[in-house]
Amino acid sequence: MSKLFAINTQYFEFLLSGLVIDEDNNIAMRDREMASTRQGRAFLTLINDNIPKTVPAMEELLFALQDEEQPFSQSSFETLILGIIYSAYQVHKQELERQEIQQKAWVGVLGRLANVTFVQLRSY
Secondary structure, eight states: OOHHHHHHHHHHHHHHHOEEEOTTSOEEESOHHHHTSHHHHHHHHHHHHHSOOSHHHHHHHHHHHHHOOSOOOHHHHHHHHHHHHHHHHHHHHHHHTTOHHHHHHHHHHHHHHHHHHHHHHHTO
16 A cells, blocks of 8 residues: 555544534544544644635635646645645534634635636546
8 A cells, every 4th residue: 555545544534533623723633542643643733734724815825726737746735635624624613603704705715625626636
């Protein structure tokens, strides 16, 4: 099994265990034991340190990703996918908090990230 496949399989395990957004807009795992592993800490660091936490910052990321003319590097594609995951969790969080304007903004970002994903997948 390749290292990339092993890492992505772990990402799926982390996602399936459940994630939450805390009051500082950082992602945390519901499963504290999984979060305390070396791989869990690395995943949380990756998503919390590299993914924008606000709609304007996510839009800046979108512009940068849309400007890339070559197929994405693994790092750029990973950032895109983690951005989608974070945005989806923000949509859910805003719905729970009844923040309709913020929820609509995150829905817009999520849709645009999905569109960039489709464009990138078609380029392969």
